[in-house]
Amino acid sequence: MAKTIPNPVPILLLVITFYISTLGFIKTQTFSKISSPSSLGLNQEKLTHLHFYFHDMYGRNPTAVKVAEAAQTNTSKTYFGSVFVMDDPLTLLPDVTSKRIGYAQGMTVSASQNELGLLMIFHFVFTEGEYNGSTISILGRNLVFSDIREMPVVGGSGVFRFARGYAEGKTHSLDVKTGNAVLEYNVFVLHP
Ligand SMILES: *[C@@H]1O[C@H](CO)[C@@H](O)[C@H](O)[C@H]1NC(C)=O
């Protein structure tokens, strides 16, 4: 009986050879591999608090324009069904002529029939210093007449890759005649 037991060494060599060649195959033929989070700085995440003013202007040189509405929008007290596109400047101070640090670009959709509730889909694009060219993406609900509107940060680019967090907006001033508003924003964002 003992004579029929095969020598394990060649089998082991065969298994190792097969394993190594498979690894090689994987290396050359696949499009993904596991990377270390620290290779992209994710082991040293930091929390950045950004504070700035957001200018939403509808007057002579509007920064927010209506691009669509439903037939019912004119008869809705919440402008239900209207869609605006904005490219609103962001500044360091409430004065629109103070130092510009970026823009809020995207769209707002009146998405509530019973209260003025907007679906906000936009990104903050920064144009200053270490944040120049980096973006933070926001997707959230803006209940316009509540004191503080909280919207989730759903991602980012550049310095803000892997971003998560939230933005809080509140009205600093509002011109009821033109609809022009200055909003104060605090954004808390975790990123590498
Ligand atoms: C809604 O009212 C505005 C201003 O009165 C008008 O220009 C627009 O055509 C109206 N829209 C519809 C869908 O009736």
Ligand SMILES: *[C@@H]1O[C@H](CO)[C@@H](O)[C@H](O)[C@H]1NC(C)=O
């Ligand atoms: C921001 O980046 C753009 C494009 O790279 C560059 O033209 C501009 O001078 C930069 N602004 C600042 C303030 O660094």
